[in-house]
Amino acid sequence: xxxxxxxxxxxxxxxxxxxxSAREFAARGAKVVVADLNEQGAAExxxxxxxxxxxxxxxxxxxxxxxxxxxEEAYGPVDIFFNNAGIATGSDPLETDIAIWxxxxxxxxxxxxxxxxxxLPGMLARGSGYLIHTAxxxxxxxxxxxxxxxxxxxxxxxxxxxxxxxxHDKGVRTSLLAPLGVRTPMLGDTNSAFARNAAGPIKxxxxxxxMVAEAVEAERFLILTDEIAQTWMGFKTTDLERWLxxxxxxxxxxEAEAGD
Numbered sequence: 001x002x003x004x005x006x007x008x009x010x011x012x013x014x015x016x017x018x019x020x021s022a023r024e025f026a027a028r029g030a031k032v033v034v035a036d037l038n039e040q041g042a043a044e045x046x047x048x049x050x051x052x053x054x055x056x057x058x059x060x061x062x063x064x065x066x067x068x069x070x071x072e073e074a075y076g077p078v079d080i081f082f083n084n085a086g087i088a089t090g091s092d093p094l095e096t097d098i099a100i101w102x103x104x105x106x107x108x109x110x111x112x113x114x115x116x117x118x119x120l121p122g123m124l125a126r127g128s129g130y131l132i133h134t135a136x137x138x139x140x141x142x143x144x145x146x147x148x149x150x151x152x153x154x155x156x157x158x159x160x161x162x163x164x165x166x167x168h169d170k171g172v173r174t175s176l177l178a179p180l181g182v183r184t185p186m187l188g189d190t191n192s193a194f195a196r197n198a199a200g201p202i203k204x205x206x207x208x209x210x211m212v213a214e215a216v217e218a219e220r221f222l223i224l225t226d227e228i229a230q231t232w233m234g235f236k237t238t239d240l241e242r243w244l245x246x247x248x249x250x251x252x253x254x255e256a257e258a259g260d
Contacts, residue, residue, distance in 0.1 A: 004029030012085030014041025016184035059106030
């Protein structure tokens with residue numbers, strides 16, 4: 001899909017990958033709506049690209065519906081919806097409160113479902129549209145430390161795959177962004193035990209934004225941020241038991257380093 005003139009919504013657009021992607025989409029000619037719970041961040045990004053900022057809690061369907069209605073009133077039918085907003089609170093199943101599970105479920109998965117429900121009918125009627133879903137390599141492999149994050153991102157992968165299978169031939173394209181480490185507030189300290197051992201090669205948001213834009217233009221489903229991710233996926237699919245043992249060793253190493 002060519003970005004020129006396309007109406008695009010980017011959630012989580014006030015910082016990180018979302019902000020960089022909003023700028024990249026605009027540079028390629030898109031009309032960009034920047035959505036974020038952080039109103040100031042969204043306004044700053046939108047102001048820098050001549051776009052529209054909308055405050056939005058993506059974990060609420062009424063907020064997503066309002067976001068889409070605002071975008072359509074300003075620019076016309078939505079061509080591209082980038083489901084990028086996410087949170088990574090939580091830890092293990094014994095220490096993570098159920099309220100945190102519910103919040104992650106709403107923001108990391110149901111927000112994508114709400115967006116699909118809001119824009120898919122119009123895309124199908126026009127025979128054209130694009131949905132981008134940010135998961136993580138945590139959703140394809142898994143993640144140390146944070147169980148709710150790994151589980152909800154696995155669900156996003158399943159959603160994106162299903163959408164691609166079901167609607168690709170009806171004109172609605174799907175891409176899945178599965179980054180390794182990216183230098184954003186969510187990653188935090190790039191010298192932490194997790195970042196050093198499990199995050200893989202860490203990219204800048206601007207690098208990832210270019211990868212996303214190029215994948216959309218090529219209508220490619222899977223967006224990986226480093227070649228090593230494909231290698232790790234191969235390890236998991238060809239010998240799961242060996243891969244699990246390796247992940248356990250990595251877990252033990254991170255625990256040891258954190259205890260020093």
